[in-house]
Amino acid sequence: MKKTILYIFLASVLLACAAKKPEKRSRFLIGFKTEYNTLFNAKDALDTEFTGRSNAHKDNFYAPYINILTYEEQPVGSDIGQSTAFAESSAGRKPGSSAPAQSTGENKGASILEIAEAKALKTIDKYSVIRDGQEKNDKIFDAYITLAQARIYMGKNLQALDALSTLMLKMREDKRLPLAKIYQGVAYAKMDDHFKAHEIFANLKNSDLKKEYRKLLSIYYSESLLEAGKKDAAIAELSSAFEVNNNRKLKSRITYLRGQVLAEQGKPALARESFESAYKYANDFEFEVKSQIEIAKTYNSKDDYSGARKYLEGISKKGTYASRKNEFYYALGLMAANAGKKAEAQDYFRKSLAEKVSDPQIRGLSYYEIGRGYLTDNEYISAGAYYDSAVTTMTYEPTRVLLQEQTNNIKKLARNYYLIRKNDSLLALAKMNDADRNAYFSKYIEDLKAREDAMERERIRAERTKGFDTGDYSSNSVFASANGSFENFGAAGKGFYFANTGAVSKGSSEFKNVWGSRSLADNWRYSAKMSSLEDAKNEALGLSSVADPRRFEPSFYIEKIPRDQASLTKLKYARDTASLGMGIMYDDYFSNTPLATKTLYDLVDNKPEEKIMLQALYEIFSMNYENTPAASERAKQILLTDYPYTSYAEFARNPRNSNFLKSNPDAENAYQTSFALYQGEQFDASRQMVDESLARFPKDALVPKFALLNAFIAGKTSGKEVMILQLEQIALNYENTPEGQKAKEMLNWLKSDLKVQMTDEKGNVLKTGNSPQTTPKAEAAAREEEKKNRLLEQRQMEQEMGNEVIMSTEAQQKIQTAPARKK
Template identity: 65%
Template sequence: MKKKIVFLLAAIVVVSCSTRVKKPEARSKFLKGFSTYYNTLFNAKDALNSEFTERDKAHKDNFYAPYIPILTYEEQPLGSDLGQSSAFAENSMKMAEVNRPQNGKNGPGMPSNGPGMPGMPGNNMPQDPNNPEGNKGATTLEIAEAKALKAINKYSVIRKGEEKNKTVFDAYIILAQSRIYQGKSVKALDALNYVFTHMKEDKRLPLARVYEGLAYSQLKNYHKSDEIFDKLKNEKISKDHEKLLSIYYAESLLDAGKKESAIKELDRAFELNGNRKLKSRIAFLRGQVLQETGKCDLARESFAAAYKYANDFEFEVKSQIEIAKTFNGKGNYEGAKDYLEKISKKGTYGSRKNEFYYALGLMANKAGKKKEAQDFFKKSLLEKVSDAQVRGLAYYEIGKDYLDRNDYIGAGAYYDSALVAMTYEPSRILLQDQSNYIKKISKNYYLIKKNDSILSLARMSDAQKTDYFAKYIEKLKIREEKEELERRREERNKGFDNGDYNANSLFANSGNSFEDFGVATKGFYFGNTGTVSKGTSTFKQLWGDRALVDNWRYSKKMATIEDMKNEALGITSAPNPRRFEPSYYIEQIPADLGKLSQLKKDRDTASLGLGIMYQNYFTNTSLATKTLYDLVDVKPEEKVMLQALYEIFAMNYEKNPQIADRAKQILLTDYPYTSYAEFVRNPKNNTFVKSSEEVENEYKMAYALYESEKFTESQGRIEQIILKYPKDALIPKLNLLNAINAGKTSGKEVMILQLEQIVLNYAKTPEGIKAKEMLNYLKSDLAFQPTDNKGNSVPNNPFNGPGQPSMPQTDQNNIAPGNNKVNNNSQMMNNTPQNNNIQKKQLNQMQKLQSPEEVKASGK
């Protein structure tokens, strides 16, 4: 009887372990749960663990990005196992030979590529007819996804709509994870929805909710993710789930831009998590957010906590640097400086001296010790590079100091060096823009200095010129004597041995008198870094820094900042036999009035550009205003004077009305009949609200009057609309129509004045742009008696240059109602030259406006 029972049980086991796939309702809950973990599901976890291990090895924190991630891949949960244990890693190694594919063939755990079971997520991996298992060229995450799907397809046990095999929960979490880390968040949500539908009573359900919130956050649906995380936060869940929730919730809030809420959640995450590494990373991230919100004291405390809990040398160094960056300048600077200097000399910290010197420079800047700060930054550049980005930032800080002192050549040189060294791309992009701006400013700045110098010398008497250059020659002699002494000292030192006797030096090998130049075991001559290093050192001792050019022996071509300044100022560096004669320099000063006048014009134009660039590039309104007022004081030509006064008023009339008032008074007193004077009387606001139906109807009426050639009535209606609705979106369009009406009733000169006003008031609108195009044409051929900006008559000169001016091309974008774009076909007056048939045709073409129906029919 016993034998029969044993035989029967054995038969049951064999049948139940058959590879035949049964429907979920017909499967054994116990046996399927057992085989799921120790076969396919184990392989899925192993694949996911391998991916996380590889990513963790490759992971390098970017401390210059706005935020660091809290979890590194080493700390990512595997399925429902919160935390990767060393036990799993060891078990994974033991099972690897059994479960992993061998020799490029599929292992026993690889799934078929079927569509998945009803109600379950399908496997969307591409099918290869030569490789039915579908893992050829698959990434580790795709393998983890496929393994999880196979575990679900083969081992799911559904009874009355409920999943009875609890181990399948792990498979769904692994499936969701593998998809999230592939960026397939929608498919991850598909997998999680099955858990919420068929495993409603599982105690691990909060973990699935955490990943649901993470998936929505990855999709940038922050409202939904916040809803999920906040609901979970108010539920009673296990401590492990709560730890993970606090981390993902804090990062989601940061991504959504809710910094204050994120700080509170990071506080909670810090308290919940006991792992030292996690506490350190949470504290560091919290410090970054606090620093960004201007709470430097709290940020400093947070970075101190990051340093306290850090179990990573890199984290220790970066935490110390951030502590220094948050120094507010009011604390004990000397104590903090001594502390950092001592740390930089201790053990392994000595290899990061360049970073600590950079941090000390930042602290010195905050304490108001500018010179000391620059010394620290320069010391940082002399140390061995441990972080290229820090080296670039040190160059940047030195360049910034040059910029603050208006030394644009020096600033540009250091900014270029910073661009070469920096590794964080967003910083490089910002710095590249600044570097380009500095080069443009530099060009104008040194042109002004050069021309000012020449004009100043030209105004001197002969005796003053002789005395000035005599003093210059004395300084030149002293400098040349110093350079000659230095050259002789270097000549004397040439005979002494300054060789390199380290292990890589060719002198360190006592076996051979000469380095092997052939193909012996030592290899190629220039492959020996020690030999190349010694050769480079010797060359520099003999010749100094030389440019890679022909005839390099004849002159030292080292481009120093001083050389660059001299070149910008037009001072030649090549010695001249007559350089010690005052007459040599006096002869080069221009005496011709025409040349001197041109120098003055060039100088004034450059000064105007410099003031505008200060405002546009660096938003330095005070320096821009000072530069432009200095220009006004030297009485430039009228065109430049008007532009300078306009720029001063435009940038100051809202925020600094007292400063703007001087420019306003000059325009109103000396240039009352200009469009600039009209602008300062009534500066328009370029911020418009949406157009109202009432204004649109009024505009249609004004346009209808214009079409009926009732120009005066059209003007009156437009002026009433503008007074009543000054901020309506149609205001620029109304002004343009009014300018055209003015041209018909008052002539070309009045139309030009009104178009200039539109350009000043609405420069960035389509109407302002079109008005400028119309002005370019109208001003090119004035057929009336012109006056200057003070109302005085000037000789009539209708042509600015040879040939007829070209007309703007006509298009469908006109000023007809229903079209918010403006036609560039200007409306000309009836006083056009009758003897010019070509121009007459052009003017007739410009006078023709499209009706609203034609505009609608054109589709524009």
């Protein structure tokens, strides 16, 4: 009876505790029940999510940076490494997704993170013990941290901050609060509020933290600094993270990320040290290989090239590394390129393509490097073909998009380049005499015969070896079955491979993804591709690839050369236009200003027609006058000397610049003198002084006035059309200045086509042509009156130009002498 009463009493106590409000609950057994009941389930769900993410994680080594923690989201632009095993979790959801999964309209339940969030909330609601506004159950701290983490990785950053704020309010004396503040900083960083995140992280860094907290802080702080673009601070924090973290995996990832940042900053020596540390601590085979590639990328000419090459070639043949031989060949190619050994680099890139594919992105990069080699040799068709293969093979989307744009630009450039070569050849042949033309084509025919003989010998050799079967039909062959007889691929149990349309389709798509479209031929990896490239090049140059019976006769080629002047002029115009386009493309598409400048100067030396000449000189000047004025000087002088009254010359005198400061007294004196000369009709002397003043005072506030005066001088000496050109340039260059506005007014006036309207004594408009009162004498008088009015307006404007500078001079003198009077 006593035992029964005791059990009833204990049960009553427990029920009373459970039924009371949080502030009335007893701490008796609450901690134990919290830890081993609902909170355990919440923590277990969160751990399951992170474990699943880590297991499914595959690093994207081609994004700008890797993540240190493998359960973080993939970098932006990554479309590789997403494991299909975790396409949906055990609850039917993707790890970390925040909305219920839908499949054919059916709800498959909550995600793992939603389960963790719900369990944490239930723990807080059921087991919280409040005394005087403070939480007395220590286990509730873990529940709040679990809740915050679940919400952060679901993208509910504001709700996570709300949970952490409640925790800091209710458990303000808890020694574990630094952990809550770390996740508070993480939530702000996820919201891109890096200022607030860095403020929290910096305060924590300067406080006395436990070692495990300092480890976590260093990781999140360094990544947040990197996201905010503070790379120097991020490098320092990554070094700190490397020191405090003892886990080999984390050390390897930290140093790899640090190496990426240093390489991006142009510090190859320091980057190489970091990648070497990443290789040293790597506990993952993929990380070892990629670290070796990055080490090769940071090679410089001061390093021991032969030793480094021997080392990489050696490890590429050892054990499991042999399966990544294509990646090591790519690394060797990069190292050779950095050492200035272009031919050797190209050879390694081709070897990489010949090996088994372990990483499609590396294969695409090898295609790209070969194409880039052709690009530097002006082999644009070959470069474009290899760029196309790179785009087809690569898996990292941002690189593919950028490379696709470059490929399109190369194709545009190729059309111009081969058009120039073809037309140059035709023009050069047209200038030759008959003897030189015969000698030229005789030499060409000899080379053609030698090439065709070599191709014929190769064809005969292939025919002779075609009948020899080199297949392996021994008992060890893959074609033999276990009992020694030949395998029956048509048997019902196995089925013939090529009868399975699904298998054939999959194999065909995989082959095209790696190799592209190839025809069936010997040495198909290279021969077919190079043959098609040669055909494309010949087509661009206007050479027929079909063997003509007369191809060994010089007359066959000579009779195709144009002779009449109209055809030759048309060829030269097309050649010059293509050259102009190619020069502009070099600068716009490839940012290669020196090559663009050289191409355009070659065009100028080729004496194109005036329109193309002016455009070429303008492009040279505009792309060089700010950064490399020496390169633009020749173009400027040609414009000023040979085309002084064009808008291009005006631009060369005064490139668009509105950053004028104040007027120099010497510039004002020069302006007054030049204006006085203009009024005295000494136009040549006035123009000379204007040109000298613009050269002496290119940043002076009077530059727009000098330009406007120069336009008036041009109107007096060269006519209305030249004046209009210069006024248009002033209106464009100095749009927001009074001179720009006056130029617009003058343009409206000069371009207007006003007709004289005759009126009678009462002011009524008379019809022209039909009215007997409209006599030629009256029309001439009206035109003369209109002309006088316009001249009066022009003189008034000229007077305003002169008065303005005089007034500014007097005002400046008053300002300069005012302090003396005050003293």
